[in-house]
Amino acid sequence: MVKIGIVGVGTVGLSVVKNLQKNRDLIRARAGKEIIVKSGVVRNLNKKRDVNIHLTTDYKEITRDPEIDIVVELMGGVDEAYEVVKDALKHNKAVVTANKALLAYHRFELQSIANTPFEYEASVAGGIPIIKALRDGLSANHIQEIKGIINGTCNYILTEMKKGRDYAEVLKEAQELGYAEADPTFDVGGFDAAHKLLILASIAYNIDAKPEDILIEGIENINLTDIEFAKEFGYEIKLLGIAKKIGNEIELRVHPTLIKNSQMIAKVDGVMNAVSVIGDVVGETMYYGPGAGGDATASAVISDIIEIARGNVNPMLGYKKPLESEKVRLKTSDEIETKYYLRIAVNDKLGVLEKIANTLAKNNISIESFLQKPKNGYVKLLFSTHKSLEKDVKKAISEIENFDFVIKPINFIRIEG
Amino acid sequence: MVKIGIVGVGTVGLSVVKNLQKNRDLIRARAGKEIIVKSGVVRNLNKKRDVNIHLTTDYKEITRDPEIDIVVELMGGVDEAYEVVKDALKHNKAVVTANKALLAYHRFELQSIANTPFEYEASVAGGIPIIKALRDGLSANHIQEIKGIINGTCNYILTEMKKGRDYAEVLKEAQELGYAEADPTFDVGGFDAAHKLLILASIAYNIDAKPEDILIEGIENINLTDIEFAKEFGYEIKLLGIAKKIGNEIELRVHPTLIKNSQMIAKVDGVMNAVSVIGDVVGETMYYGPGAGGDATASAVISDIIEIARGNVNPMLGYKKPLESEKVRLKTSDEIETKYYLRIAVNDKLGVLEKIANTLAKNNISIESFLQKPKNGYVKLLFSTHKSLEKDVKKAISEIENFDFVIKPINFIRIEG
Ligand SMILES: NC(=O)c1ccc[n+]([C@@H]2O[C@H](COP(=O)([O-])OP(=O)(O)OC[C@H]3O[C@@H](n4cnc5c(N)ncnc54)[C@H](OP(=O)(O)O)[C@@H]3O)[C@@H](O)[C@H]2O)c1
Ligand SMILES: NC(=O)c1ccc[n+]([C@@H]2O[C@H](COP(=O)([O-])OP(=O)(O)OC[C@H]3O[C@@H](n4cnc5c(N)ncnc54)[C@H](OP(=O)(O)O)[C@@H]3O)[C@@H](O)[C@H]2O)c1
Numbered sequence: 001m002v003k004i005g006i007v008g009v010g011t012v013g014l015s016v017v018k019n020l021q022k023n024r025d026l027i028r029a030r031a032g033k034e035i036i037v038k039s040g041v042v043r044n045l046n047k048k049r050d051v052n053i054h055l056t057t058d059y060k061e062i063t064r065d066p067e068i069d070i071v072v073e074l075m076g077g078v079d080e081a082y083e084v085v086k087d088a089l090k091h092n093k094a095v096v097t098a099n100k101a102l103l104a105y106h107r108f109e110l111q112s113i114a115n116t117p118f119e120y121e122a123s124v125a126g127g128i129p130i131i132k133a134l135r136d137g138l139s140a141n142h143i144q145e146i147k148g149i150i151n152g153t154c155n156y157i158l159t160e161m162k163k164g165r166d167y168a169e170v171l172k173e174a175q176e177l178g179y180a181e182a183d184p185t186f187d188v189g190g191f192d193a194a195h196k197l198l199i200l201a202s203i204a205y206n207i208d209a210k211p212e213d214i215l216i217e218g219i220e221n222i223n224l225t226d227i228e229f230a231k232e233f234g235y236e237i238k239l240l241g242i243a244k245k246i247g248n249e250i251e252l253r254v255h256p257t258l259i260k261n262s263q264m265i266a267k268v269d270g271v272m273n274a275v276s277v278i279g280d281v282v283g284e285t286m287y288y289g290p291g292a293g294g295d296a297t298a299s300a301v302i303s304d305i306i307e308i309a310r311g312n313v314n315p316m317l318g319y320k321k322p323l324e325s326e327k328v329r330l331k332t333s334d335e336i337e338t339k340y341y342l343r344i345a346v347n348d349k350l351g352v353l354e355k356i357a358n359t360l361a362k363n364n365i366s367i368e369s370f371l372q373k374p375k376n377g378y379v380k381l382l383f384s385t386h387k388s389l390e391k392d393v394k395k396a397i398s399e400i401e402n403f404d405f406v407i408k409p410i411n412f413i414r415i416e417g
Numbered sequence: 418m419v420k421i422g423i424v425g426v427g428t429v430g431l432s433v434v435k436n437l438q439k440n441r442d443l444i445r446a447r448a449g450k451e452i453i454v455k456s457g458v459v460r461n462l463n464k465k466r467d468v469n470i471h472l473t474t475d476y477k478e479i480t481r482d483p484e485i486d487i488v489v490e491l492m493g494g495v496d497e498a499y500e501v502v503k504d505a506l507k508h509n510k511a512v513v514t515a516n517k518a519l520l521a522y523h524r525f526e527l528q529s530i531a532n533t534p535f536e537y538e539a540s541v542a543g544g545i546p547i548i549k550a551l552r553d554g555l556s557a558n559h560i561q562e563i564k565g566i567i568n569g570t571c572n573y574i575l576t577e578m579k580k581g582r583d584y585a586e587v588l589k590e591a592q593e594l595g596y597a598e599a600d601p602t603f604d605v606g607g608f609d610a611a612h613k614l615l616i617l618a619s620i621a622y623n624i625d626a627k628p629e630d631i632l633i634e635g636i637e638n639i640n641l642t643d644i645e646f647a648k649e650f651g652y653e654i655k656l657l658g659i660a661k662k663i664g665n666e667i668e669l670r671v672h673p674t675l676i677k678n679s680q681m682i683a684k685v686d687g688v689m690n691a692v693s694v695i696g697d698v699v700g701e702t703m704y705y706g707p708g709a710g711g712d713a714t715a716s717a718v719i720s721d722i723i724e725i726a727r728g729n730v731n732p733m734l735g736y737k738k739p740l741e742s743e744k745v746r747l748k749t750s751d752e753i754e755t756k757y758y759l760r761i762a763v764n765d766k767l768g769v770l771e772k773i774a775n776t777l778a779k780n781n782i783s784i785e786s787f788l789q790k791p792k793n794g795y796v797k798l799l800f801s802t803h804k805s806l807e808k809d810v811k812k813a814i815s816e817i818e819n820f821d822f823v824i825k826p827i828n829f830i831r832i833e834g
Contacts, residue, residue, distance in 0.1 A: 019698050023559060025742045029623075030556045032737025121554070127699035129554025136553070137538070137546020139447045140719035142440060206446075264705055267684045281436050282544035282716035285706030288681055290699065299699035302557035310737060312729040320449025320727060325442045 001034045002309045005062030007084050008075030009040040009049060012098055012122070015294035016072065016301050017051045027302065031309035038068055041075070063087040070308055072301060073097040082106050089114050096304040098122035098297055104195035108208045111316045118316045119304035124196040125150050125273040127296030128289040129303065134203045134277060135318040141279025143204035146243040147259075147416065150196040152271035152291040153180045153187040154219050154239040158256075159269040161227050167220070179271055189218035190239060190254040197241030200275070201252055203318040204243060205328055209252055215333040217255040221411050225343060229371060229382045230258055236266040240416065251331050258341055258384075258415040334391040339368065339415035342383045342393075344400065345375070345407040352405050356381065363396040364388065378407060384415060418451045419726045422479030424501050425492030426457040426466060429515055429539070432711035433489065433718050434468045444719065448726035455485055458492070480504040487725055489718060490514040499523050506531050513721040515539035515714055521612035525625045528733045535733045536721035541613040542567050542690040544713030545706040546720065551620045551694060552735040558696025560621035563660040564676075564833065567613040569688035569708040570597045570604040571636050571656040575673075576686040578644050584637070596688055606635035607656060607671040614658030617692070618669055620735040621660055622745055626669055632750040634672035638828050642760060646788060646799045647675055653683040657833065668748050675758055675801075675832040751808040756785065756832035759800045759810075761817065762792070762824040769822050773798065780813040781805065795824060801832060 006013050017037055020027060028034050039054040039062055049055075056062070063071055063084060071088035073095065075081055081102045088095050094116045097103070100123040103110075110118065121131045125148070134143070149155050156179050160170040171188065174180040186192050194216045201207050219239050230237050235258040244251040259266045264286050268274040273291030278284045290296040307314070346352050360367060360383070371382040385393070397410045423430045434454050437444060445451050456471040456479055466472075473479070480488055480501060488505035490512065492498055498519045505512050506527070511534040514520070520527075520540055527535065538548045542565070551560070566572050573596050577587040588605065591597040603609050611633045618624050636656050647654050652675040661668040676683045681703050685691040690708030695701045707713040724731070763769050777784060777800070788799040802810070814827045 019557060023557060023698070026559060026740065027557060029736045029738050029740040030732070032732070128702055129550050132549060132554050133546050133704075136724060137549045137720055138716065139723045140436060140440060140444060140716045142443060264684070264689075267681070272681075279716060281440070281719070282713045283707050283710075285545050285704070287550075287702070287704060289702030293700075296699050299555065299557045299696060302698070303554055306556045307553060310731065312731070314727065314729070315447070315449070319446045321446050323443065323446040 001036060002031070002069050002305070003036050003038045003067050004070040004072055004305060005039050005065060005068045006037060006072045006074060007041040007059050007062060008073065009042050009051060009055065010074065011294040012297045012301065013040065013074040014049065014051060015298035016074065017053065019295065019298050019302060027306060031306040033309045035305055035309060038065070059084045060087065063093060064091050068093060070094045070096060070305060072305065073099055074301070076101070078102055078105055085110060086113065089116060092116055094118070094308045096120070096301055096308070098301055100124065100192070100195040100199060104198045104211055107199065107202055107317065114316055117308045117313050119307055119314070120199070121304050122297045122300035124199050125275055125287070125289070126291040126293065127299045128273060128275065128287045128291065129300065130200070130275045130287045131203065133287055134200060135314065138277060138279050138282060138285070139318065141281045143277060143279055144245060145278040146200050146204060146275065147265055148193070148197065148200065148241040148275040149238055149265060149268050149273050150241050150275065150291060151187055151193040151239055152273055153184065154193070155268065155273070156271045157188070158219060158222065158237055158239065161222065161224065164224065166224070167222065188220055190216045193239060193241045194254045197243060197252060197254055200241070201243040201250070205245060205250055206317065206319055206323050207250055207328055207330065209330055213330060215253040215255065215336070219256050222256055225373065225380055225382070226413060229341065232371065233369060233384065234261050235259060235415070236261050237413065238266065242416065245328070248328050249331050250328050251336060253333065253336065256413050258413050259417055263417060336390040337387055339387055340385045340393050341413045341415055342385070342397070343411045344381045344383070346379050346381060347405045347407065348379045349405050353381065355403060356400055359399050360385070360396050363392040365392055365396055418453060419448070419486050420453050420455045420484050421487040421489055421722060422456050422482060422485045423454060423489045423491060424458040424476050424479060425490065426459050426468060426472065427491065428711040429714045429718065430457065430491040431466065431468060432715035433491070434470065436712065436715050436719060444723060448723040450726045452722060452726060455482070476501045477504065480510060481508050485510060487511045487513060487722060489722065490516055491718070493518070495519055495522055502527060503530065506533060509533055511535070511725045513537070513718055513725070515718055517541065517609070517612040517616060521615045521628055524616065524619055524734065531733055534725045534730050536724055536731070537616070538721050539714045539717035541616050542692055542704070542706070543708040543710065544716045545690060545692065545704045545708065546717065547617070547692045547704050548620065550704055551617060552731065555694060555696050555699060555702070556735065558698045560694060560696055561662060562695040563617050563621060563658070563692060564682055565610070565614065565617065565658040565692040566655055566682060566685050566690050567658050567692065567708060568604055568610040568656055569690055570601065571610070572685065572690070573688045574605070575636060575639065575654055575656065578639065578641065581641065583641070584639065605637055607633045610656060610658045611671045614660060614669060614671055617658070618660040618667070622662060622667055623734065623736055623740050624667055624745055624747065626747055630747060632670040632672065632753070636673050639673055642790065642797055642799070643828070643830060646758065649788065650786060650801065651678050652676060652832070653678050654830065655683065659833065662745070665745050666748050667745050668753060670750065670753065673830050675830050676834055680834060753807040754804055756804055757802045757810050758830045758832055759802070759814070760828040761798045763796050763798060764822045764824065765796045766822050770798070772820060773817055776816050777802070777813050780809040782809055782813055
C-alpha cells in the first residue's frame with residue numbers, strides 16, 4: 001500500500017482524487033500496490049469540495065506524517081510551495097508536483113537535496129508525457145533542438161486569429177471559455193511557456209537558467225497583417241519555446257515564431273500542446289496532446305505516483321551522475337541568429353523602400369522576400385530576411401524607426417527552420 | 418559498469434554499438450554507469466563489420482556469460498530468437514529486444530518466465546518511445562482507443578499515391594530507396610503493423626492475442642479512384658493499426674482506413690510513424706517520429722539499456738499484478754461496426770443504382786454520400802455508408818457482386834471516427 005497526501009485540493013488535486021478512485025482496480029494492477037489518499041491541505045476548510053479525505057490547513061500534518069509515502073504538491077506558487085516540498089524531502093517523502101513555476105526557479109536546489117523519488121510530469125504540457133519521453137525515452141540522444149507549443153491559451157488565440165478574428169476579441173473569448181486567466185499576462189506574455197521551457201532545457205542540457213536569464217516575448221503584438229503575411233508565404237505563427245544547442249552554446253527563448261506550415265508542429269491548432277524534439281540519434285520525434293485541464297493534468301500526476309509505487313527511482317533531471325563534458329554557455333539574445341520577418345508601416349513617399357533596404361544592407365541583413373500592403377492612408381512593408389544576427393536586426397530597426405516616414409513601432413517576428 | 422552482449426550485429430546492432438560509443442559520456446551520466454558492449458553474435462564471422470567487439474556464432478557464449486548483465490536481441494525472426502531470449506532469462510540476464518515478431522507470438526510466455534527487466538521499446542514505431550508512453554506515461558488511464566500509423570513503408574506508398582502516382586510504381590521506388598523489402602508482403606500486407614498492434618494492445622488491455630486472431634488487410638487494393646474519393650470528401654487513407662475497447666469487448670484490426678483530414682494523425686505523411694492514444698483521463702495524445710532505420714531504432718534500444726542500468730524494474734507488459742476486473746473478449750471481424758466506403762464498378766445500365774441502393778437498404782446499410790465517376794466504357798460508383806455491421810456489409814457486397822452489371826470485385830475501405 002502507498003499512502004499519499006495532497007497539498008492543494010483545487011482543480012488538479014480534485015481530479016487526482018477522483019481519478020485514483022475511478023480507475024482504482026486498473027491503477028492497483030499497474031502499480032502493483034493500492035494507492036490511498038490519506039489527507040489533503042487547503043487554504044479554506046469551509047469551501048465545499050466533493051472529496052471525502054481528511055483536510056487540514058497545516059501542510060506539516062502531511063509532510064511530517066510518518067504514514068505518508070508521497071507528498072503531491074498541487075498548490076501552485078513559488079515560495080510557499082518551495083517550503084512545502086523542501087519539508088517533504090527533509091522528511092524523506094517522495095514528491096510529485098505539477099508546479100512549473102516552482103521548478104523554473106528551484107529545480108536544481110531541489111535536485112540537490114532530494115534523496116527520494118521526485119517526479120513532475122504534469123509541470124510541462126499537462127497530459128503529454130514529455131518529461132518521461134525526454135528523460136527516459138530519448139536518453140540515448142544529445143538533444144539538438146526542442147520546439148514546444150506549451151501554452152494552450154496562446155495557441156488557441158493564434159489559431160482563432162487565422163480566421164480573421166481580432167486579438168482582443170479572441171482573448172476575451174478565451175477568458176470566458178476558461179482558457180485564459182482574468183490577468184492573462186502570464187500566458188500571453190510567454191512567461192508560463194518560459195517556465196516549462198526551462199524545465200525541458202535542464203533535462204536536455206543539464207542547464208540551470210532562470211526565467212530572467214532568457215528571452216521571453218508574448219503574442220500581444222501579433223496582428224492580422226502578420227497572419228496574412230504568414231498565410232501568403234506558407235507559414236504558421238506559433239508561440240514557441242525553443243531550446244537549441246550549437247557547439248557548446250545554448251539558446252533558450254520564447255517568442256512568436258513563423259514556422260513553415262509543412263512542419264508537423266505547425267499543424268497543431270487550438271488549445272492543444274505539442275513538443276518537437278530533435279535528437280542526434282533518433283532525429284525528430286513529436287509529442288502532442290492536451291496541455292491543461294484538471295483531468296489531463298491528473299493523468300500525468302497519477303502516472304508519477306504509479307512510477308514511484310512501482311519502485312522506480314529516476315534521476316530527477318535525467319542525470320544519475322554529473323555530466324563531465326565541456327560546460328555549456330547560455331547565449332544572450334543579441335547573439336541569436338535566425339531569419340526575421342519585419343512589419344514596417346510607412347507614409348508612402350518616394351525613396352522609402354530604398355532607404356529601408358539600404359539600412360538593412362548596411363547592417364548585414366539581406367532580404368529574402370518582400371510584400372507591400374496598402375492601408376487607409378499608409379503602406380505596410382513586410383520583409384522576410386535571410387539569417388541575420390539579432391543585434392544587427394535591432395540596430396537596423398532603431399535606425400529605420402528614426403526615418404520621419406516610418407510610423408513607429410516596427411514589429412518583427414523570428415522565423416524558425 | 419554494465420556489460421551487454423548483442424545477439425545480432427546487423428543494421429540495428431551496428432547502430433547500437435556505434436551510438437553507445439559516440440554518446441558515451443552523455444550515456445554514462447544519464448545511466449549512472451558505464452555501458453560496455455562485451456560481445457556480439459552473428460551468423461557469418463567473415464562479413465566485414467565496422468566494430469571491434471568480440472564476435473561469435475554461438476549465442477550461448479553470451480546468454481551464459483556470467484559477466485554479461487544485459488542480452489540485447491537484435492537478430493530478428495521468431496523461433497531462434499525465442500530460444501535465445503529464453504536462455505538469457507533462464508540465466509538471469511536482463512533482456513532488451515527490438516523484435517516485434519517474437520513479441521507478437523511470445524510476449525506472454527516471456528513475461529511469465531522473466532524475473533529480470535525485459536524492455537522492448539524499439540519493437541513498435543522504431544525511435545518513438547511509445548511503449549514507455551503507454552506503459553508509464555499513460556498508466557493512469559483506461560485506454561479507449563489506439564490508432565497507429567506503424568508501418569512506414571505503407572505510409573510512404575499511400576502518401577506518394579496522393580500525388581497521382583500508381584501503387585506499383587511507388588512500391589518499386591520504395592524498394593529502391595530501401596523502405597520496402599524485396600518481398601514486400603510483410604509490410605504492404607499489414608502483417609508488420611499487426612505485430613506492433615498486438616504489442617500495444619497487451620499493454621493497453623492485457624490481452625493475449627496472436628496475429629491469426631485478428632483482422633489484417635493490406636494496402637494492395639487501394640487505387641487512385643479511392644485516393645480521389647478521399648480528397649473529395651476530406652479524408653486521408655492510412656494503414657492503421659486500431660485497438661478499441663467498448664464495454665468489455667476489444668477490437669483489434671489492421672487495414673487501410675479513411676480518416677478525416679482534420680485529425681492530427683491524418684497529417685502524418687511519408688515514412689513517418691505516429692500513434693494516437695485515447696485515455697479516459699487524459700483524452701487524446703499522439704506520438705510521432707521515425708518508425709525505422711538503424712539509428713532511430715538504436716535510440717530506443719539504448720534508452721532501454723539505460724533504463725535497466727538506472728536500476729528500474731518495469732512490469733514487462735505494464736501490469737505489476739494481474740488485473741482482476743472483468744475479462745475482456747476479442748470481437749470477431751464480423752462484429753465490427755463502423756462506416757464504410759464502397760467502390761463498385763458497373764456497366765452503365767438503367768436501374769443499376771436503384772438495385773444497389775435496395776440491396777444496401779435490405780442489409781441495414783444506409784448511404785451517407787455518393788459519387789459517380791465515369792470511366793472509359795464503365796462507371797464507378799462510390800458510396801460512403803453510415804455505421805454498419807461488417808457482417809451486413811460483406812453480405813451486401815456478395816449480393817451486389819452477383820448482379821450481372823457489376824464488374825467484380827467490389828472494394829471497400831473502413832472509415833474511422
Ligand atoms: N489547472 C491546470 O490545468 C494545470 C495544468 C498543469 C499544471 N498545473 C499546476 O498545478 C498546480 C495546481 O493548479 P490548480 O489549477 O489545481 O490550482 P487551484 O485550482 O487554484 O488549486 C490550488 C489548491 O491549493 C490550495 N492552496 C493554495 N495555496 C495554499 C496555501 N498557502 N496553503 C494551503 N493550501 C493552499 C488551494 O486551497 P483552497 O481551495 O482552499 O483555495 C487549492 O485547493 C499549479 O502549480 C499549476 O501550475 C495546473
Ligand atoms: N531495421 C530497422 O529499421 C528495424 C526497426 C525496428 C525493429 N527492427 C527489428 O530489429 C531486429 C534486427 O533488425 P535488423 O534490421 O538489424 O536485421 P539485420 O540487419 O538482418 O541483422 C540481423 C543480425 O542478426 C544476425 N543473425 C540473424 N540470425 C542469426 C542466427 N540464427 N544466429 C546468429 N546471428 C544471427 C545476423 O548475422 P549476419 O550479419 O552474420 O547475417 C545480423 O548480424 C529485428 O527483430 C527487426 O524486426 C528493425
